[in-house]
Amino acid sequence: MRITLVPQVSSALPPAAFDALMVLPGVVQRRVKERETLRVTIGGREYFLKRHFGVSLREVAKNLSQLRWPVLGADTEARGIRRLQALGVPTVSLAGEGERGLNPLRRQSFILTEALPDTITLEELSLRWGRQPFRSRADMLLKRALLVRIAGIARSLHENGVNHRDFYLCHFRLEQGSPGLHRPGEALLLHVMDLHRAQLRRRTPLRWRIKDIASLYFSALDAGLTRHDCLRFMRLYTETPLREQCGRPFWRRVSTKAEFLYRKAHGRSAKLPLEAG
Structure with missing residues (x-):
């Protein structure tokens, strides 16, 4: 023992x-x-x-x-x-x-x-955003800051051999007193939770990178996500120019997997902003 x-x-x-x-x-x-x-x-x-x-x-x-x-x-x-x-x-x-x-x-x-007191999951936040359009500049800046933060976290995990396996918005907790909530440009205090199925290796296999990013995409589909948001995430996650990412098989597989997860969870097709014209 x-x-x-x-x-x-x-x-x-x-x-x-x-x-x-x-x-x-x-x-x-x-x-x-x-x-x-x-x-x-x-x-x-x-x-x-x-x-x-x-x-x-x-x-x-x-x-x-x-x-x-x-x-x-x-x-x-x-x-x-x-x-x-x-x-x-x-x-x-x-x-x-x-x-x-x-x-x-x-x-x-x-x-x-x-315990993490005074926090909210990004799923709770996204449901609020999904019910009403972004009306204030503060909301828009917060969404942009979250995209930057989440893309950075995903990149850091995958580049260092970590895949979450349950990489959904409900497993991110945002501190309500986070400076970035009130002073755009400052770091958001965003915590990654529920690592009981995480896998640790020297390198993250492509299969598991796709699984993580597709899970994240699926869980954000009802959060007022736009095509521009998706393109911004692609650029931030890969740290390469967007023209090098568009049309890549990786992102097609992410979309296919996200659509499968959405249909399985909700019994209907999803509107995929990444594929919008």
């Missing part, structure tokens, strides 16, 4: 901290068969606790048949968080992690991360 906790957490838990964390009550945020995410309070402070209870042989076989390495525990997310921190990409802060058991099918593990 191994367990690591920051001092303010370890001092608030009993000696058998692993046992305590695996049964600690909280507000359930997400629960599936082999894992759950809860919002918990420890020592008067709020955290997110992700607990893993092993993995089924069926799930392992399913992932391997699709040429994917299965997620066997919480350490995948912990390694992803540390890699993003090393790259200077804002994410959550680890307050603890641990695992016990040698059999990966029965291994228990957890990570504890500090």
Whole structure:
């Protein structure tokens, strides 16, 4: 068994901290068969606790048949968080992690991360924008700043061998007190979340770059996205002149994948701004 906790957490838990964390009550945020995410309070402070209870042989076989390495525990997310921190990409802060058991099918593990108060997901923000047109200069400047920031994050991850696998707007959190919200031109405090399926390599394969960018595109399709926004993102993500990107197979595959995801989620075709005349 191994367990690591920051001092303010370890001092608030009993000696058998692993046992305590695996049964600690909280507000359930997400629960599936082999894992759950809860919002918990420890020592008067709020955290997110992700607990893993092993993995089924069926799930392992399913992932391997699709040429994917299965997620066997919480350490995948912990390694992803540390890699993003090393790259200077804002994410959550680890307050603890641990695992016990040698059999990966029965291994228990957890990570504890500090909550991010006063933040909003970009999905929440995009839904607001999708319901009403951009009427103010401030909204337009914010959207432009977000495009720059997200494209930079995507480029940094992919150039350094990281692919998220769930690269949707709901997994970006914007701090409401971010200077860039009120003083355009200043950096936006945008955090990348939910790295439990992230893959870390020396180089990111083309397949997974397409998957990440298509997921991002799909999740922004109802957010008032324009063709100009898409072209700006293409230029920023590749850091090459736009004339070198238009018509490339990479972006056609991104559009095809985004359309597939949209139809699967909503049961109807999407209006793809990247393909608008």
